[in-house]
Amino acid sequence: MSEEKIVRVTTRNWLMVGLCFGLFASAAATAEVKLAFVDVDRAVASSESAQKLLQQLQDEFASDQETIEKIQTEATALLQKMQKDSDVMSEDEKRRVQQEIESLNNDFVYQRQKLQKEVAARQQELFAGTDVKVRNAIEELVRDNDYDMILPRATALYVGDLYDITRKVTEKLNEMDRAE
Known part of the structure; x- marks a missing residue:
């Protein structure tokens, strides 16, 4: 140039x-324009109802998670055995252990993907209607505080605490849930 x-x-x-x-x-x-920013995902995730729903999900899928962890532990133990004893193992035994490790790995991947899909579907069910609650909470905050504009937190590189109303949205969501 x-x-x-x-x-x-x-x-x-x-x-x-x-x-x-x-x-x-x-x-x-x-x-003067009264402007605020909100991280909607954080506001929802921090709410009391979301915490209860997440705990419910953890309880609901605990046995599936244990199964996945058990498979992972078995595969790790076999892999360590293979690495430690490979010098004294016959070729047939090495092949059998390798096949068992591959089978466990395939089962692990299948179980994990199945669990992820089930959890995602269940989360979608449990959190259905949350967007309406969030919109109502934000509208109440706009009315109560005379905000001219509320923007998603992600639109700004930096937002000072004075302009971030995420906590207020969470509190309003909790208040609305208690009123139901």
């Missing part, structure tokens, strides 16, 4: 920054 192009690009960038700053300054001078 030539020096002239660099100067033009830099000048153009500064002009854009100045223009944006001027627009924000003039908007702030005419009317």
